Amino acid sequence: AQTVTQSQPEMSVQEAETVTLSCTYDTSENNYYLFWxxxxxxxxxxxxxxxxxxxxxxxTENRFSVNFQKAAxxxxxxxxxxxxxxxxxxxxxxxxxxFGNEKLxxxxxxxxxxxP
Amino acid sequence: xxxxxxxxxxLVMGMTNKKSLKCEQHLGHNAMYWYKQSAKKPLELMFxxxxxxxxxxxxxxxxxxxxxxxxxxxxxxxxTLQPEDSAxxxxxxxxEVRGLGYGYTFGSGTRLTVV
Numbered sequence: 001a002q003t004v005t006q007s008q009p010e011m012s013v014q015e016a017e018t019v020t021l022s023c024t025y026d027t028s029e030n031n032y033y034l035f036w037x038x039x040x041x042x043x044x045x046x047x048x049x050x051x052x053x054x055x056x057x058x059x060t061e062n063r064f065s066v067n068f069q070k071a072a073x074x075x076x077x078x079x080x081x082x083x084x085x086x087x088x089x090x091x092x093x094x095x096x097x098x099f100g101n102e103k104l105x106x107x108x109x110x111x112x113x114x115x116p
Numbered sequence: 117x118x119x120x121x122x123x124x125x126x127l128v129m130g131m132t133n134k135k136s137l138k139c140e141q142h143l144g145h146n147a148m149y150w151y152k153q154s155a156k157k158p159l160e161l162m163f164x165x166x167x168x169x170x171x172x173x174x175x176x177x178x179x180x181x182x183x184x185x186x187x188x189x190x191x192x193x194x195x196t197l198q199p200e201d202s203a204x205x206x207x208x209x210x211x212e213v214r215g216l217g218y219g220y221t222f223g224s225g226t227r228l229t230v231v
């Protein structure tokens with residue numbers, strides 16, 4: 001079974017700074033997908049970024065980028081020029097690539113606070 | 117509007133009550149999920165439906181009963197719950213296309229309190 005570990009329960013940074021959230025995972029699969037989801041106080045889980053394991057290039061979405069290290073099974077999220085609206089819980093998640101069995105396994109989350 | 121709608125947003129129920137949570141999506145997705153979110157624990161996958169057929173039940177107690185009448189609607193029927201069942205219940209949907217791993221779209225959840 002896959003496991004996802006987020007070792008930072010809480011983080012805080014000043015507005016406009018850069019912050020990196022850590023995530024490691026354990027799997028015996030070679031093909032899979034990794035995700036970062038954001039959950040603001042509104043409770044809705046929002047997809048931030050997605051990485052395909054067979055692609056070496058790190059995914060980027062505007063101010064959000066990942067550092068994907070497949071051999072180390074590490075998948076960190078970097079938020080540049082942080083904004084107050086980035087305050088939320090951030091969850092790292094793993095999905096296998098078996099059609100008909102694409103379940104998301106989540107970590108415990110990191111609570112990120114952006115300080116004005 | 118996220119595309120996945122959950123009702124009610126909040127629910128308080130006694131241990132002897134029967135209630136139902138509703139989830140609806142009109143995104144054309146073919147898979148739907150129920151997750152339980154408790155404080156300081158990973159999201160727990162409860163049930164999975166693919167093309168309206170239940171494909172997974174992660175050892176969930178029988179006091180939780182899912183129903184998927186069509187590919188757009190998902191229910192979670194609750195009866196004789198325990199206080200430890202208090203949590204945020206999240207519904208999600210996804211489009212499973214072979215090997216593409218699109219990820220899920222989530223609703224805003226139902227905050228359940230059992231008293």
